[in-house]
Amino acid sequence: KAGVTQTPRYLIKTRGQQVTLSCSPISGHRSVSWYQQTPGQGLQFLFEYFSETQRNKGNFPGRFSGRQFSNSRSEMNVSTLELGDSALYLCASSPGLAGVPDTQYFGPGTRLTVL
Amino acid sequence: AQSVTQLDSQVPVFEEAPVELRCNYSSSVSVYLFWYVQYPNQGLQLLLKYLSGSTLVESINGFEAEFNKSQTSFHLRKPSVHISDTAEYFCAVSPLASGGSYIPTFGRGTSLIVHP
Numbered sequence: 001k002a003g004v005t006q007t008p009r010y011l012i013k014t015r016g017q018q019v020t021l022s023c024s025p026i027s028g029h030r031s032v033s034w035y036q037q038t039p040g041q042g043l044q045f046l047f048e049y050f051s052e053t054q055r056n057k058g059n060f061p062g063r064f065s066g067r068q069f070s071n072s073r074s075e076m077n078v079s080t081l082e083l084g085d086s087a088l089y090l091c092a093s094s095p096g097l098a099g100v101p102d103t104q105y106f107g108p109g110t111r112l113t114v115l
Numbered sequence: 116a117q118s119v120t121q122l123d124s125q126v127p128v129f130e131e132a133p134v135e136l137r138c139n140y141s142s143s144v145s146v147y148l149f150w151y152v153q154y155p156n157q158g159l160q161l162l163l164k165y166l167s168g169s170t171l172v173e174s175i176n177g178f179e180a181e182f183n184k185s186q187t188s189f190h191l192r193k194p195s196v197h198i199s200d201t202a203e204y205f206c207a208v209s210p211l212a213s214g215g216s217y218i219p220t221f222g223r224g225t226s227l228i229v230h231p
């Protein structure tokens with residue numbers, strides 16, 4: 001099976017702009033989670049989507065949003081970018097079965113730099 | 116709420132020496148424990164996990180971790196490291212979240228640097 005893919009791999013934006021990141025999960029996986037990775041904070045959970053519905057959400061402002069399509073592909077959007085949004089954004093997919101602690105399969109990430 | 120503490124941000128070691136990467140967690144409920152590894156310029160990948168049963172779990176590349184409930188620890192060990200083990204290692208705790216899914220909380224990572 002192909003792994004989790006994320007596009008683009010690198011992105012440079014300026015403050016105030018918005019950005020959309022894309023994630024294609026492993027075939028058959030219905031859960032997609034997004035994480036922000038920074039040197040100071042480590043990995044922080046943004047949100048999880050399952051069957052096109054947001055199932056869990058972390059403690060991030062409303063500028064961070066996401067969605068999932070019927071084919072389980074997911075997009076994450078950040079509006080009104082701030083310098084502090086510079087980070088590696090990781091997407092992870094899993095089968096999403098209820099009652100089972102899934103292994104998360106991570107993509108290579110999108111490196112976002114905000115100038 | 117749960118938290119994960121990785122006590123060492125960086126662990127330098129010589130090749131073929133043993134290594135231990137420490138992980139402690141706090142949680143008011145039963146948890147499931149994971150170690151993930153991130154090689155340079157790559158995403159995270161699962162190294163090993165504890166769900167139930169034997170408290171000692173092993174990976175295919177020689178790492179092992181032991182779940183110690185009384186000390187709320189899940190330390191990662193390898194008796195002899197290789198240059199290729201140089202990477203960032205993340206400990207994660209997964210309690211049951213709303214909606215029936217398990218959302219892992221990650222530690223801040225330990226950078227293992229293996230010197231020749």
